[in-house]
Amino acid sequence: NTELGIDTETRPSFRKGQQHKVALLQVATADLCFLFRLNYMGLPNALAHLLENGEIKKIGLSLKDDVQQLHKRRPSLKPRNFVDLQQIAAQMGIKDMSLAKLFANIFRQRISKNAQLSNWEADALDEKQRVYAATDADACLKLYHRMEELKNNGDFRLISPEKSTPKPEIQ
Known part of the structure; x- marks a missing residue:
């Protein structure tokens, strides 16, 4: 039974009403x-067949x-x-379901989110973008x-997280 971690990245939009396609x-x-640059290649038949294959489990958040x-x-x-990992997290009673927090809580390790808002439509992805993108899909599978x-x-x-401690009075 084949299992794959799946994620997508889309160029962020900072203007109201503007949306970009998944890149x-x-x-x-x-x-x-594997990183597929959909903004250059579209969604080819081979990738569509992979996503539509019911025998391959695709895991993401x-x-x-x-x-x-x-x-x-x-x-x-x-x-x-x-x-969807959010459904598994909910079944386990976990409330905060962001990838970074799930990973930190389960593996006691941080995953960097520094490249999240970068330009995923750039001519070439830099090393930080490639590592970030690969890490997210890999983290889903793990x-x-x-x-x-x-x-x-x-x-x-x-x-449960501790109740927030009262702030000390400053005089």
């Missing part, structure tokens, strides 16, 4: 991550948004067997395996 599709296997963006590139796309393991063996405990 990058990241697909991670257990040991490789907030997949509804990614799928909507991919539909703009290819309206006929019928994605199958997508697993989180899925660990969350399923924790969920199945019940070996986790939710800890």
